[in-house]
Amino acid sequence: MIFSFDLLVNAIVSGILIGGFYAAVTSGVSLSFGILDIVNIAHPAFIILGSYVAYIANATFGIDPIIAAIIATPLFYVLGAVIYQVYYVAFEKRGQESLRGLAFFFGLLFITEVTLVLYFGVDYRYVDARYIGPTLHLGMIDVPLRILVPFLVSLLLIAVLQLILTRTFIGRAIMAVAQDQLALRLMAVDPVRIKRIAFGISIATASLAGAFLIIIQPVEPSVGREYIGRVFAICVLGGMGSLPGTVIAAMLLGIVESLTATFYGPSWAPAVSFGFLLLTLAVRPAGLLGR
Amino acid sequence: MRTPLFFLMWLGIAAVVFGLALSSGNDYVFFAGYVVLQYVVLSTAWNILGGYCGYVNFGSAAFFALGAYSTVAIYKFITENEFYRLPMPVLILIGGAVSGLVGFGMGYLTLRLRGAFFAIATLALAVVLQTLIVNWDFVGGSRGAYIVRPEEIAPIGPYIRYLFLCMLLLAVAAITIARLIEHSRLGYGFATIRDDELAAEAAGVPTLKLKLIATTISGALMGMAGAPFPYYIGYLQPASTFGLDYAVNSIAMPLIGGTTSWIGPLVGAILLGSLQQIATVTISSAVNLLIVGLLLVGFVIVAPNGIVGLVQTYLRRKPPEFVGRRHVETQSPETVP
Numbered sequence: 001m002i003f004s005f006d007l008l009v010n011a012i013v014s015g016i017l018i019g020g021f022y023a024a025v026t027s028g029v030s031l032s033f034g035i036l037d038i039v040n041i042a043h044p045a046f047i048i049l050g051s052y053v054a055y056i057a058n059a060t061f062g063i064d065p066i067i068a069a070i071i072a073t074p075l076f077y078v079l080g081a082v083i084y085q086v087y088y089v090a091f092e093k094r095g096q097e098s099l100r101g102l103a104f105f106f107g108l109l110f111i112t113e114v115t116l117v118l119y120f121g122v123d124y125r126y127v128d129a130r131y132i133g134p135t136l137h138l139g140m141i142d143v144p145l146r147i148l149v150p151f152l153v154s155l156l157l158i159a160v161l162q163l164i165l166t167r168t169f170i171g172r173a174i175m176a177v178a179q180d181q182l183a184l185r186l187m188a189v190d191p192v193r194i195k196r197i198a199f200g201i202s203i204a205t206a207s208l209a210g211a212f213l214i215i216i217q218p219v220e221p222s223v224g225r226e227y228i229g230r231v232f233a234i235c236v237l238g239g240m241g242s243l244p245g246t247v248i249a250a251m252l253l254g255i256v257e258s259l260t261a262t263f264y265g266p267s268w269a270p271a272v273s274f275g276f277l278l279l280t281l282a283v284r285p286a287g288l289l290g291r
Numbered sequence: 292m293r294t295p296l297f298f299l300m301w302l303g304i305a306a307v308v309f310g311l312a313l314s315s316g317n318d319y320v321f322f323a324g325y326v327v328l329q330y331v332v333l334s335t336a337w338n339i340l341g342g343y344c345g346y347v348n349f350g351s352a353a354f355f356a357l358g359a360y361s362t363v364a365i366y367k368f369i370t371e372n373e374f375y376r377l378p379m380p381v382l383i384l385i386g387g388a389v390s391g392l393v394g395f396g397m398g399y400l401t402l403r404l405r406g407a408f409f410a411i412a413t414l415a416l417a418v419v420l421q422t423l424i425v426n427w428d429f430v431g432g433s434r435g436a437y438i439v440r441p442e443e444i445a446p447i448g449p450y451i452r453y454l455f456l457c458m459l460l461l462a463v464a465a466i467t468i469a470r471l472i473e474h475s476r477l478g479y480g481f482a483t484i485r486d487d488e489l490a491a492e493a494a495g496v497p498t499l500k501l502k503l504i505a506t507t508i509s510g511a512l513m514g515m516a517g518a519p520f521p522y523y524i525g526y527l528q529p530a531s532t533f534g535l536d537y538a539v540n541s542i543a544m545p546l547i548g549g550t551t552s553w554i555g556p557l558v559g560a561i562l563l564g565s566l567q568q569i570a571t572v573t574i575s576s577a578v579n580l581l582i583v584g585l586l587l588v589g590f591v592i593v594a595p596n597g598i599v600g601l602v603q604t605y606l607r608r609k610p611p612e613f614v615g616r617r618h619v620e621t622q623s624p625e626t627v628p
Contacts, residue, residue: 041349041410090592099345103347106349107543108584110587111588113535118577118581233415236408270421271418271419271423274416274418
């Protein structure tokens, strides 16, 4: 193993940049799993769906993938709201969310993936944009723009989400629904409606995260699976539903993964997230910034 | 019915099945039947943890692959050192022991927390074990490993018939174990965990211990189902052995069949397994996976108690007992002060 200083610095910088992207990927799960207690393991599949929407818009109309994703967010919001409604009627209302609800989302994950395979095949797809290709050279640090742009937009997305959650009525109601549904009902707010909105927002973030993903790397339908362990590891480590915690945890994971990939080889990187998850569960189940 | 009698009855049925398969005179029956039986074992194993305790395991493929790769590791070791070749039942027991141990360790780390964490951890476990196997050159790494299957075995004839017979006996054993658990103190303990873990804990049920027993038995059975697989397939590769199809099938089959008794996974596995064998031949393998996904989602929404539940409702003209009780609590516990 050759140890060199600029390799280390570059690994850390790219870890932070990738971490920002991981934070955007996880923000949806922090909303659904962290705040609403809905174990949406199909979230990575929706992210891949987002990637393909960005890919189609980019390939047919030549729209920038991020702008395409922003345009697509209402569609994803509606999709999320519909899924929550089904989930609520079929599982939450009957009190069966633990076993059958999980199986439901697992089935959704599977259906989404297989449908994409049937429609697009298992070829890797990629998008075109002006910032894909060039690299910034800052001294000894190389920053590829294809990672920097998603990083910046990710941070923006999380800032907006955090503002919505803390400053608006709906956002506060979402935080409240996690704590005490009965109290919320006494305030004449329908908890089911609030949860539907929150779940819609959570799926809407998948549209953006999907666009970031396909900018950073070529995508094929089963790529999403790698993100399941990662996303939930970050969510748990970040403290279940705390967005600032999510950002910190995502960057930590990004750095550790990037260091592993640089010094031990990329084939070991997927194991890192699981180690993180197990360590968190064993040592500090409340996460870094737990409620 | 007492357990020994039940076991003998199923041995009899197994003998009839084997006799029928032999009389067909076509070895394809054994190839297709092996896969269906493998799913009977996998879904019965999943149901011991998932159906009886209510803990969802998404990592069935990982446990299955562990069993398969322990066989590969032993095979490589034997061929390199020209050691005495182990008989298949011993390989099955070793595969079961390895997977059972991993199941135990996994349960120990995650089961103290809420159920959802266990489910997520099992998903992640599959990814990590796959990473380990991909990086382990001794068992072939990402290139995969070849296993030379013996052509014949002494009294039975073609080797596939022997594999079929092993899997048939394993299926009988799995069903007997599942039924034995169901009618024992252990099974009642599992049911209390599924229905209300907090109340069970408060009533003095040793929930952690019971859950660990369940993960170990379930993991071991899955490993046993995987152990003969390298000899069946001839070429083992991480991406397909850890494939999502094993995970989704071993969840879909019990849920479609019905999770409360040993009959459910059996019915689900035979129906869905045969359906897939037919669909793979006649349509395509991607479409048949889509069918499984759609059936899974459809059944959990429309018929939460599976085919067995539907039949029971039809026979009694009233819903099974525990469904009625579930309907009463329309709100999740934390909303009711």
